Amino acid sequence: xxxxxxxxxxxxxxxxxxxxxxxxxxxxxxxxxxxxxxxxxxxxxxxxxxxxxxxxxxxxxxxxxxxxxxxxxxxxxxxxxxxxxxxxxxxxxxxxxxxxxxxxxxxxxxxxxxxxxx
Amino acid sequence: xxxxxxxxxxxxxxxxxxxxxxxxxxxxxxxxxxxxxxxxxxxxxxxxxxxxxxxxxxxxxxxxxxxxxxxxxxxxxxxxxxxxxxxxxxxxxxxxxxxxxxxxxxxxxxxxxxxxxxxxxxxxxxxxxxxxxxxxxxxxxxxxxxxxxxxxxxxxxxxxxxxxxxxxxxxxxxxxxxxxxxxxxxxxxxxxxxxxxxxxxxxxxxxxxxxxxx
Numbered sequence: 277x278x279x280x281x282x283x284x285x286x287x288x289x290x291x292x293x294x295x296x297x298x299x300x301x302x303x304x305x306x307x308x309x310x311x312x313x314x315x316x317x318x319x320x321x322x323x324x325x326x327x328x329x330x331x332x333x334x335x336x337x338x339x340x341x342x343x344x345x346x347x348x349x350x351x352x353x354x355x356x357x358x359x360x361x362x363x364x365x366x367x368x369x370x371x372x373x374x375x376x377x378x379x380x381x382x383x384x385x386x387x388x389x390x391x392x393x394x
Numbered sequence: 395x396x397x398x399x400x401x402x403x404x405x406x407x408x409x410x411x412x413x414x415x416x417x418x419x420x421x422x423x424x425x426x427x428x429x430x431x432x433x434x435x436x437x438x439x440x441x442x443x444x445x446x447x448x449x450x451x452x453x454x455x456x457x458x459x460x461x462x463x464x465x466x467x468x469x470x471x472x473x474x475x476x477x478x479x480x481x482x483x484x485x486x487x488x489x490x491x492x493x494x495x496x497x498x499x500x501x502x503x504x505x506x507x508x509x510x511x512x513x514x515x516x517x518x519x520x521x522x523x524x525x526x527x528x529x530x531x532x533x534x535x536x537x538x539x540x541x542x543x544x545x546x547x548x549x550x551x552x553x554x555x556x557x558x559x560x561x562x563x564x565x566x567x568x569x570x571x572x573x574x575x576x577x578x579x580x581x582x583x584x585x586x587x588x589x590x591x592x593x594x595x596x597x598x599x600x601x602x603x604x605x606x607x608x
Contacts, residue, residue, distance in 0.1 A: 282473075282477060291467070291469075294466045298463060301601075301602055305602075317606055321598050321599050325599070332470075332591045333587070341415060342414050342418060346418055349422030350425065352426060353429040356429055356430070361433070365440060
């Protein structure tokens with residue numbers, strides 16, 4: 277069974293990169309980007325995850341069928357997040373203010389259970 | 395110990411690939427298991443952003459950061475351990491697995507202290523929940539309690555997975571010590587490594603989402 281043996285140096289480079297990314301995460305928190313904060317934080321976390329998956333978990337050196345299974349797992353999570361957040365984030369604010377609504381009056385009544393966010 | 399290739403596989407490599415495939419399918423269920431909780435977090439944070447920032451500000455920033463570094467280091471040691479088992483280095487494998495479990499226990503110890511601190515300061519959700527000093531007096535304390543529910547649920551499940559991981563590392567360490575692994579067969583090592591790295595990745599996302607809001 278000829279399995280690729282990854283050199284220690286590769287693992288060390290990946291590890292140092294992960295620590296650098298961790299430092300970047302901490303530094304980025306100190307700098308206020310407004311709504312971009314979460315984008316920056318998740319991008320750095322995603323990069324760390326990608327490094328761990330590709331190198332520590334050997335996926336870079338694995339056969340296609342295994343890489344497919346890896347992608348599938350994260351793809352299913354993406355479906356879950358996209359559709360559910362797409363729903364919650366487009367429900368509109370609950371408000372008694374009926375002015376400036378597209379089409380005129382708002383029909384969302386905060387007293388009705390089906391119009392409440394949660 | 396010579397490798398036994400089961401009759402339904404063409405060769406050892408295919409058998410190993412099948413094991414990896416199976417493990418990744420299990421990890422896919424774990425991705426969705428934690429994913430569901432991440433989703434709950436996302437919905438509540440979206441609706442109660444200020445309360446979540448408040449709750450996050452009461453967490454121990456540096457302990458969380460140190461714990462992240464500890465887990466990243468443990469991923470390195472276990473990756474090196476799997477490599478050692480590939481190279482017939484039983485002693486090196488055992489040493490690296492011991493290092494991995496020590497780091498895992500350090501993580502759990504720090505987490506345990508954080509929990510102890512939170513619980514004794516009445517920051518555990520429930521009847522005893524009391525918020526004393528608020529950085530932002532306009533937040534709804536019920537929503538901050540919600541943040542803590544999510545914090546304890548997610549880090550709690552993560553810690554449970556860590557405990558299981560430490561057990562697995564101990565088990566393959568025992569096998570490695572018996573000289574069971576070689577370039578020909580180190581599947582249990584690879585599987586344990588995959589599990590451990592996955593639990594690390596969950597924390598890599600938990601850390602910024604819980605500790606670094608605002």
